[in-house]
Amino acid sequence: MDPKQDSDGFRPLDREGLVQRVARLLSKAIVTGQLSQGERLSESVVARQLGVSRAPVREAARLLENSGLVTYLPNRGFFVRSMSARELGNLYEFRLVIESAAVRRLIRDGLGESEAKLIGQIEEMRRVAGPGFDMLTQVEADMQFHRLICAGSGNPKFLNTFEQIAMESELTIMMIGRLYDDAQRLAETHVPILDALLRHDEAEAVEALRYHIEVARDLVVEQFRKMEDEQD
Amino acid sequence: MDPKQDSDGFRPLDREGLVQRVARLLSKAIVTGQLSQGERLSESVVARQLGVSRAPVREAARLLENSGLVTYLPNRGFFVRSMSARELGNLYEFRLVIESAAVRRLIRDGLGESEAKLIGQIEEMRRVAGPGFDMLTQVEADMQFHRLICAGSGNPKFLNTFEQIAMESELTIMMIGRLYDDAQRLAETHVPILDALLRHDEAEAVEALRYHIEVARDLVVEQFRKMEDEQD
DNA sequence: GATTTGGCGATTGTCGACAATTTACTTGAC
């Protein structure tokens, strides 16, 4: 009997716990806007709706708190995270710091197998950039590119931190609603980053990353401010 | 087991939740080495020892997981985090990235009330640097200086991220055991950081921070490697 | 004798109920 090859595809069992399933449902509901920001997340209500007890719901909510999707107030409960324009700016500043560091290490250590992955991800982004694909798909393809950078950096802390704020970033983008028109253009601003990475040009890669993130930030913040004005 | 440990310098807020109290006790037990690394944290045992049920213990452990003090394996439970020399290096690299960014923003926005706090913290570090103070006090005074930098940066994400890895840093330092001899010297390497901050010299402040963190890293890693060799 | 398989003990996963706390409402006084 030869044991199962533990190559790359080493996950035959999809048995994910109840907590993860609840967390995924909740996060999807939040990101897709089914739950509006500031809304209360009643443990009892969610538990009843999903047909489970409060315990796994509570743990799932705690997980989402780490991802910044919900906030928790003692003796008050969980609420869908609401973002101000200021917090949004802070989020993008933070992303720039983390990803810049990841880019530096990635270049210093050599890209390795990340090279092919990044190139492939650019292709993927172009593929889903056109109409016919929903925004969630486009956003996730975008995030995946940045995730690959952090994953390849060699320091797991960069990836961990990125994962924590990735959901938050998705949330803000989905909140905006229609970044759709600019999906194609935004996708192309990833190319200079990749080019610089392939040339092992550290300064240029960081600069391209800075430009890309600041463009995205300005786009999001601008739309966000418009929405705020409309609601006032 | 000691009945009461009310002697720590925190506010005895009765309004503090049971979860936080458990989390604090556990983290203290881990940092002070009462719980050795790799050791299992049985929910039932901890709950029985503290006279509470498993629910708050479980939540507290989840909190500690975010701080990197324990790791969680599905259907297996919680274990006290064990660190390799490699992870330790990654931790300090990460700290350098976060704190450098915080320093830059701190200078750009102006120090404000952080100035007095930082100066006062240097005094505090000198006060507890000598003999007669236990290492935990010295380490916490050190961490508080860095915490103040992140707190004053204007971007709460820097502080949040710092808090997540602060415990982890304390853990590694306490693991080493006796950084004691160098407490005085290490304390003084904070001074150049403060000086540069007061002069609003961004480049110099970052450089001083880099030097300080790398000195600390080398000290810890070196001692850590010695310990590893002894155990082999 | 080595490997597999079945059962046993222990631990985590989940649940429903009760206690503590907060919020909203009602009632009363000014």
Add this chain to the structure above:
DNA sequence: GTCAAGTAAATTGTCGACAATCGCCAAATC
């Protein structure tokens, strides 16, 4: 009519119990 206090409803905080799962060890098989 407004504000305050008291009370009731709803929600979170905590608990003990039961079910599902994992690791270990002995027995059985080749």
